[in-house]
Amino acid sequence: MPVTPFPRPRSFSATPGDGPAPGAPVTVTLDPSLPGQGFRLDTSADGIAVSHADAVGLRYALATLDQLRAGPDFGDVAYRVADHPDFPVRGFLLDVSRDRVPTRRTLARWVQVLALARVNALELYTEHTFAFSGHEEVWRDASPLTADDVRWLDGLCAAHGIELVCNQNTLGHVERWLRHEAYAQRAENEEGFTAWGRHHPPGTLEPTADNADFVAGLLEEVVPLFRTRRVNIGADEPFELGTGKSAGRVREEGLGSVYFDHVARVAGPWLERGYAVEFWADVLGDHPELTGRVPAGAVPVVWQYDSPSLTAAAGLRNGFRERAGLLRQVGAPFWVAPGASNWNSLLGRFDNAVENMVDAAEVGLEHSARGYLNTSWGDGGHWDPPSVAFGPALFGGAVSWCLEANRDLDVAAVLDEHVLADPTGTVGRVLVRTGRVCADLGVPMLNASPLHRALQEADGLADSDVPTSERLREALDVLARCREDLRTADPACADGDVVVRELTQAIRLAELAARYLLPRAEGAEGPDPATARALLAELDALVQEQRACWLLRARPGGLDDSTARFTALRRALVRAGARDG
Numbered sequence: 001m002p003v004t005p006f007p008r009p010r011s012f013s014a015t016p017g018d019g020p021a022p023g024a025p026v027t028v029t030l031d032p033s034l035p036g037q038g039f040r041l042d043t044s045a046d047g048i049a050v051s052h053a054d055a056v057g058l059r060y061a062l063a064t065l066d067q068l069r070a071g072p073d074f075g076d077v078a079y080r081v082a083d084h085p086d087f088p089v090r091g092f093l094l095d096v097s098r099d100r101v102p103t104r105r106t107l108a109r110w111v112q113v114l115a116l117a118r119v120n121a122l123e124l125y126t127e128h129t130f131a132f133s134g135h136e137e138v139w140r141d142a143s144p145l146t147a148d149d150v151r152w153l154d155g156l157c158a159a160h161g162i163e164l165v166c167n168q169n170t171l172g173h174v175e176r177w178l179r180h181e182a183y184a185q186r187a188e189n190e191e192g193f194t195a196w197g198r199h200h201p202p203g204t205l206e207p208t209a210d211n212a213d214f215v216a217g218l219l220e221e222v223v224p225l226f227r228t229r230r231v232n233i234g235a236d237e238p239f240e241l242g243t244g245k246s247a248g249r250v251r252e253e254g255l256g257s258v259y260f261d262h263v264a265r266v267a268g269p270w271l272e273r274g275y276a277v278e279f280w281a282d283v284l285g286d287h288p289e290l291t292g293r294v295p296a297g298a299v300p301v302v303w304q305y306d307s308p309s310l311t312a313a314a315g316l317r318n319g320f321r322e323r324a325g326l327l328r329q330v331g332a333p334f335w336v337a338p339g340a341s342n343w344n345s346l347l348g349r350f351d352n353a354v355e356n357m358v359d360a361a362e363v364g365l366e367h368s369a370r371g372y373l374n375t376s377w378g379d380g381g382h383w384d385p386p387s388v389a390f391g392p393a394l395f396g397g398a399v400s401w402c403l404e405a406n407r408d409l410d411v412a413a414v415l416d417e418h419v420l421a422d423p424t425g426t427v428g429r430v431l432v433r434t435g436r437v438c439a440d441l442g443v444p445m446l447n448a449s450p451l452h453r454a455l456q457e458a459d460g461l462a463d464s465d466v467p468t469s470e471r472l473r474e475a476l477d478v479l480a481r482c483r484e485d486l487r488t489a490d491p492a493c494a495d496g497d498v499v500v501r502e503l504t505q506a507i508r509l510a511e512l513a514a515r516y517l518l519p520r521a522e523g524a525e526g527p528d529p530a531t532a533r534a535l536l537a538e539l540d541a542l543v544q545e546q547r548a549c550w551l552l553r554a555r556p557g558g559l560d561d562s563t564a565r566f567t568a569l570r571r572a573l574v575r576a577g578a579r580d581g
């Protein structure tokens with residue numbers, strides 16, 4: 001049977017007949033008329049002919065040839081492939097700041113997966129998890145990446161045709177710095193802020209020249225470790241901006257102007273050195289007066305992590321067309337950034353990820369975006385294992401390479417064949433099926449799963465976010481079957497045993513959450529005392545297994561912070577278990 005390579009090419013034919021014999025001649029021709037990174041590949045009885053636009057195109061042509069050659073019928077099929085990417089930059093962001101700092105082995109595995117998907121840029125998102133000199137107090141307990149780690153990974157990425165890009169936040173999301181006394185005075189609001197019904201610790205820098213110099217010093221230390229001439233300075237979600245120390249200035253100048261002054265201060269030195277400087281476009285997208293101020297070389301990145309159908313079900317209309325509305329109207333260039341939907345979910349939100357990524361690709365192509373940055377965040381203690389994001393990473397790479405050829409990709413099959421080497425076809429299918437459980441619950445929750453939220457918030461989960469008992473029982477049935485299916489899996493990849501173990505653990509956590517919610521779905525306040533005590537014993541065992549699975553993939557720093565997030569549920573179960581005592 002002819003082989004269809006991954007990602008699916010934009011032009012592909014396989015004709016039964018005479019293919020190349022073993023040892024057939026291979027001709028390689030540079031053809032600058034081909035689109036950048038593009039190639040043509042022809043196999044026949046006469047041999048193998050490769051034409052390529054550039055060195056990158058040659059890399060992808062030979063990778064495609066390797067996949068075709070692996071098929072048992074290679075010598076009996078004549079192949080014709082013509083291919084080039086939709087987006088010149090096809091990136092993947094890996095959050096290494098939300099407790100989970102990957103081991104080198106895990107980072108190497110990610111490089112392998114991303115190279116397969118023709119992702120050509122990997123961004124490591126850091127807040128406090130780089131070993132900045134003179135700031136040991138901030139990263140001491142985080143098992144941070146070191147300069148040697150970055151140099152090693154940069155070389156590994158280069159060998160696989162991937163740029164390693166520094167992604168260091170420089171305005172919002174710096175709570176891990178501001179919690180320390182030595183840095184607290186840098187906060188916009190030193191007492192924190194209240195939003196979404198609860199109080200939060202300070203997380204945004206006051207936009208001063210001194211703070212711009214402070215983050216500039218961090219960048220000066222870390223950015224030169226990366227060989228690429230691109231950097232992402234973040235600057236997203238400065239929730240407190242204009243509500244504290246900068247309030248007077250914001251009243252006089254406007255929030256957008258104050259925000260962009262800070263971004264310009266941080267980006268300016270790197271733009272002057274010829275770097276491309278990415279920054280998140282959420283604030284820019286709300287302030288039309290700023291669009292003319294974006295200098296050449298600065299790249300607004302429009303992010304949106306929920307699909308159009310999910311946001312519509314939640315009463316919103318906020319796909320990429322609306323998210324990038326202002327930039328589209330004024331014709332300003334931008335990149336698109338969908339999400340792998342792994343975070344706040346345990347098992348992922350697979351259908352949301354697929355629709356979100358297709359939406360990003362469609363809007364990006366319509367507006368000639370040059371970059372597509374798929375994102376894998378770690379909110380909520382980064383409980384989800386890396387393998388939950390493997391499928392969305394493959395899909396995002398494929399649709400950013402060629403949307404029309406890959407929008408209906410069988411991700412489970414690609415996982416089993418190319419990533420997991422599972423001849424039983426089990427693990428990829430389980431990853432996709434369990435990733436659909438969140439949607440099956442029928443609760444249109446944005447950026448999260450009700451099962452994950454139940455484990456983190458326990459009694460704090462709103463009644464409207466509790467699925468029906470019927471939906472919970474159906475989910476429990478699916479999860480049990482998938483967990484049992486994993487017993488028959490036989491992945492031959494080097495981390496196959498780890499994938500099965502961590503996926504089994506994630507399923508068991510999801511089952512615990514569903515059983516915890518079931519009494520509420522049936523009209524009770526919560527589990528009865530006997531059930532609560534049984535769930536408590538199970539939870540304690542699962543937390544220990546969570547710790548063991550974590551250490552198979554990640555460094556120990558952050559593990560205690562991550563597992564501490566089970567505390568609310570444990571307390572709720574202790575209270576419920578003691579009601580008749």
